[in-house]
Amino acid sequence: MLKVNCPTCQTKVEWKPENKHKPFCCDRCRLIDLGEWASESHVIKGQSLKQELTAQIDEFSEDLPPADDSFFRH
Numbered sequence: 001m002l003k004v005n006c007p008t009c010q011t012k013v014e015w016k017p018e019n020k021h022k023p024f025c026c027d028r029c030r031l032i033d034l035g036e037w038a039s040e041s042h043v044i045k046g047q048s049l050k051q052e053l054t055a056q057i058d059e060f061s062e063d064l065p066p067a068d069d070s071f072f073r074h
C-alpha cells in the first residue's frame with residue numbers, strides 16, 4: 001500500500017480511493033493547507049515571480065529586430 005506524508009502534519013496517509021482527503025490525513029489538514037495557499041505570503045510570492053518574468057520578457061523584446069515581413073520570409 002502506497003503511503004504519503006500529510007503535507008500539513010506529516011502523518012502517514014494510505015493512498016487509497018476511500019481516502020477522500022488524500023494526500024492529506026483528514027479534512028482539517030486539507031483546509032489548513034488551502035488556507036495557507038490563499039494567505040498573503042503566497043500571493044506576494046506569486047506577484048514577484050510574475051514581475052520577474054515580465055521584466056525578463058521586456059529585456060528579451062529589446063533584443064529582437066524590428067518586426068517586418070522580410071525577417072519572417074527569409
Ligand SMILES: [Zn+2]
Pocket residue numbers: 006007008009010011024025026029
Ligand atoms: Zn494531517
